[in-house]
Each structure stands twice: as C-alpha cells, then as structure tokens.
Amino acid sequence: MSTKEAHIIIVGAGQAGAASAMQLRADGFNGTITLIGEECHLPYERPQLSKELLLQDNYELKSIHAYAEFEQSDITLILGRKVIDVRSDQQTVVLDSGQSLKYDFLIIASGVRPRALPNIQGENIIYLRTFEEAQKIKSFIHDREKLVIIGGGVIGLEVAAAALVKECDVTVIEASDRLMARSLTHQTSNFLQKIHSEKGIKFKLGVGVERVDDQGELILSDGTTLIADKVLVAVGVIPNSEPFSGLGITDEFGIRVDRYGRTSIPNIFATGDIASQPQYGSFGRVETWANAQQHAVTVARNIIGKEEPYDKLTWFWSDQGDLNLQVVGTCASDHKVARLSSESQKFSEFALDKDSKLVGCISFNSPKDIAFARKWIQKSSKLDANLLADPSVNLKQCEIR
Numbered sequence: 001m002s003t004k005e006a007h008i009i010i011v012g013a014g015q016a017g018a019a020s021a022m023q024l025r026a027d028g029f030n031g032t033i034t035l036i037g038e039e040c041h042l043p044y045e046r047p048q049l050s051k052e053l054l055l056q057d058n059y060e061l062k063s064i065h066a067y068a069e070f071e072q073s074d075i076t077l078i079l080g081r082k083v084i085d086v087r088s089d090q091q092t093v094v095l096d097s098g099q100s101l102k103y104d105f106l107i108i109a110s111g112v113r114p115r116a117l118p119n120i121q122g123e124n125i126i127y128l129r130t131f132e133e134a135q136k137i138k139s140f141i142h143d144r145e146k147l148v149i150i151g152g153g154v155i156g157l158e159v160a161a162a163a164l165v166k167e168c169d170v171t172v173i174e175a176s177d178r179l180m181a182r183s184l185t186h187q188t189s190n191f192l193q194k195i196h197s198e199k200g201i202k203f204k205l206g207v208g209v210e211r212v213d214d215q216g217e218l219i220l221s222d223g224t225t226l227i228a229d230k231v232l233v234a235v236g237v238i239p240n241s242e243p244f245s246g247l248g249i250t251d252e253f254g255i256r257v258d259r260y261g262r263t264s265i266p267n268i269f270a271t272g273d274i275a276s277q278p279q280y281g282s283f284g285r286v287e288t289w290a291n292a293q294q295h296a297v298t299v300a301r302n303i304i305g306k307e308e309p310y311d312k313l314t315w316f317w318s319d320q321g322d323l324n325l326q327v328v329g330t331c332a333s334d335h336k337v338a339r340l341s342s343e344s345q346k347f348s349e350f351a352l353d354k355d356s357k358l359v360g361c362i363s364f365n366s367p368k369d370i371a372f373a374r375k376w377i378q379k380s381s382k383l384d385a386n387l388l389a390d391p392s393v394n395l396k397q398c399e400i401r
Contacts, residue, residue: 001139006031007100008303009093011083011243012109013037015045015289017298018064019297020107023300025073034101036093040080041131044069047289049134050158051219051319054141055113055165061131083110083243084099088265094244097293108255108270108297112237117150119211128155130177141166145212146171146220150209151234152179154318157192159232160201161321170360171202171226173209173218175235183316186330187338188349190301195323195345195364211332239274250278252286259309261299271299279314280330292386313377315370326370329360329377337388339369348373356382356400369395 006025010017014034016146021035029061037043052061070077078095085094092100114127137294139146141163149156152174160170162343172179177357178189193203208221239254249255250262255270255278262269267338270276272292273284286295291312315328323345334375340347349371351360357380361373376383382400389395 006104007102008033008105008107009103010035010107010109011086011093012111012240012272012274013039013043013077013079014272015043015292016110017107017109018043018108019293019296020271020300021070021075022065022073023297024304027301027304029304031104033073033255034076034078034103036078036081036083036095038080038082038369039130042070044131045289046129049131050128050155051162053131053134054138054159054162057089057142065178073345086243088246088247088268091267096383104267106145106268107171107299108268108302109272110243111271112239112254112272112310114233115238117209117233117235120150120209120231120233122212122214124229125212125233126157127233129154135210137230137232138161141168144168144332145229146227147230147348148228149232149234151232151236152176152205153182154180154316155235156232157196157320158318159234160196161199163254163325164200165321170200171172171204171228172196173204173207173220173226175208176211177206178202179205182356183327183347184362185336185351187336188347188364192323192325193319196320196376199321208275237273239275239285239381244253251283251385253283256283259357260302260307261295261310262302269299269303271296271328277310280332286314288314313374315374324365325368326363326367327361328370328374329358331360331362333359335385337383337385339389339391341366342390348390352383353384356385358383 021033044063082096083093084096091103094100133163137227144167146169147163149172150161152172160172163170179193201223212218216228241250253276254274257270257275261271273287280316294312301308318325331351333353337350344364348366353359358376363369383398388398
C-alpha cells in the first residue's frame with residue numbers, strides 16, 4: 001500500500017490538526033483522513049478567546065473551516081470524543097466511547113491544557129482554554145466584577161486588559177519578579193508593566209497564592225490577602241500526552257519530534273503545542289499560532305514523503321488592550337539595543353550576537369521594527385548598534401553592508 005492510500009488519524013481538532021488535514025489534501029493525499037477532537041465545535045483558533053470574544057457583545061466563534069469544507073475535502077470529523085489510548089503495535093487508537101480505529105499514520109495534535117494549582121479550587125476559580133470557558137469569563141467581566149488573575153503571562157495579561165476595558169477592578173499576581181519572564185527581557189518586562197499600571201491594572205509580583213477560600217479571599221505567600229469575585233488561574237500549561245505515555249515518545253515538554261515532526265516511531269508524528277521540537281540547540285514546546293499552523297503544514301508534507309526540515313523563524317504576537325506586542329527570534333543574547341520612541345507606548349529592543357548579527361527583537365506597537373527584524377534575522381545581517389539605538393535614523397541605514 002502506498003502512503004497516498006493510507007489511513008491517517010489526527011488526534012486533536014484544533015489549529016494544528018485542521019491545518020495538517022487540509023495540507024494533506026492540498027498535496028494530493030488520496031487516502032482516508034480522520035480528525036478527532038475532544039470539543040464539540042469545529043476546529044477554531046484559540047487567540048480569539050482572550051481578545052475579541054471577551055470584548056464584543058455579539059461575538060460568534062470563528063471556525064477555521066466550515067463543515068462543508070471538511071466534507072468537500074473528504075475529511076471525517078469525530079468531535080466530542082477523546083482518545084484515551086494508543087496501541088502502536090496494533091496501530092490502533094481507542095476513544096472514550098470504546099470505539100477502536102486503525103491507522104497507518106498517526107498525527108498527534110492534542111495540544112495542552114491549563115496547569116492547575118493545588119489548594120486553588122471552588123466555584124469562583126476559572127481557567128481559559130475553551131470557548132465555553134471564555135464565555136464564562138465574558139459574562140462576569142461584563143458585570144464589572146472584581147477579578148484577580150494568577151499568572152502574568154500572555155493569557156493573564158490579555159484577559160486583564162480586556163477586563164479593564166469593561167471597567168473591572170483587576171489585580172494580577174505573578175510568582176516571578178516580572179511579567180512574561182519566559183518571553184521578555186527585564187527591560188521589556190518593565191516597560192510592559194509600566195504601561196498596564198498606568199492604565200489601572202494592579203500588580204503583585206514575587207508572591208504566590210497559598211489558597212483561596214469559598215468567599216473569594218486569596219491568602220498570599222507574603223501573608224497579605226485579597227478579595228475577588230472571580231479568580232482566573234493562568235500559570236502556564238501542561239501537555240495532553242497521557243494517551244501516548246506508554247509509547248516511549250514523550251519528554252518533559254510533550255511529544256518529542258525531530259526536525260521533520262517525526263517521533264521515534266516512524267509512522268507517528270506530532271505537531272502544534274504538544275510537540276517538543278528542536279529549537280536553539282535544545283527541545284521544547286513552541287506555543288504560538290504561527291508554529292501551530294506552519295509546523296502542521298510541514299508534518300503533513302513529510303508524511304507523504306517530502307522530507308522537509310522545519311526551519312521557520314519563531315514569532316508570536318499578543319494584543320493586550322491597545323498594546324500590540326510582537327517577539328521574533330531569540331532574545332537570549334547579552335547584547336541588547338533599545339530603540340525608544342517619542343510615542344509613550346512604542347518601544348523596541350533588538351538582540352545582537354557577538355558578531356553584531358541580529359538574532360531577535362521584542363517590539364511594542366512597532367510592526368515596522370518587527371518587519372525589519374524578521375528580514376535581518378533571515379539574512380544574518382550585521383547591524384550598527386549606535387545607529388539602531390537612534391530613533392531618528394532610518395532603519396534601512398542600520399544594516400552594515
């Protein structure tokens with residue numbers, strides 16, 4: 001049997017799962033495709049949950065593709081079902097309904113879920129990953145309730161900004177001494193906090209939450225307390241890797257894959273947030289919309305024999321109120337160049353390596369800076385740090401020819 005006549009099962013009907021299914025058809029795959037999703041909805045993009053959905057009164061969930069498109073592409077959808085076991089020796093997946101399905105190739109796109117905190121339970125505790133959870137958050141922020149958010153990462157800050165627009169009283173608690181510590185440098189973290197603080201979001205950094213009682217009182221690690229109507233827990237995610245734990249393909253981040261998206265089992269691939277993929281000399285998850293889309297395309301193409309290594313530049317964005325944050329490349333370099341602007345909410349920081357080549361950029365409300373940064377990183381351009389730091393200098397003049 002040729003690859004093009006095989007049965008490919010995709011576990012996970014989110015961004016990555018849908019993208020891989022559609023790419024298989026676009027590349028001429030003629031076999032059977034089955035897309036299995038735990039939620040009852042058609043595949044949808046999650047970024048809308050913490051942004052537009054919370055702010056717009058009559059917002060309707062936007063699906064990636066209409067049902068008719070899956071039908072026309074001859075992609076079988078199994079929604080509202082969970083894969084509970086995978087038997088690689090039999091090439092079989094088992095659903096929570098008891099049904100077993102045979103596969104020739106398996107794509108794992110099961111994603112991640114919010115990390116729960118011990119001793120943090122109750123009716124006023126909420127998480128955000130699904131449409132239904134976003135609807136709950138929307139209902140109370142529109143009631144202008146007092147919201148405490150545990151976690152100063154992307155999700156926590158996007159919800160905080162949306163809640164502030166709806167005139168909620170918002171406090172963000174972060175165990176680290178700064179916001180978005182995994183993605184931002186000290187200078188850019190400080191800039192982000194300053195902007196949000198000026199708009200009215202309150203922060204408690206460097207403290208944890210010991211417990212939350214039934215009345216919504218939070219007892220913090222420094223001995224202080226807070227009262228909240230609702231508490232959003234946004235302290236990162238964990239991989240949905242349990243059904244695959246016995247296959248020998250997992251690591252601490254998720255499902256370990258090579259540059260082609262392939263696991264150590266030749267006919268099993270992984271993509272999207274669940275994939276622990278090579279990056280900057282190590283392995284880890286890349287939890288971004290762009291990676292979910294682009295990596296899924298690469299995996300689909302490699303299943304049918306293209307053998308294309310994944311080499312896309314890391315990039316993500318976050319809209320926090322009227323603040324647009326974008327990060328491209330890696331900012332682990334010791335040589336940082338700040339480019340300030342006369343506009344109070346506009347700022348970029350560029351990271352150069354020891355040879356003055358650009359390796360990363362963090363930018364606020366400066367899409368032009370990100371566009372130049374992306375081009376320079378891909379070209380391995382050397383930059384003049386002094387010119388780059390001067391906002392009066394045209395960016396075109398900063399490249400060392």
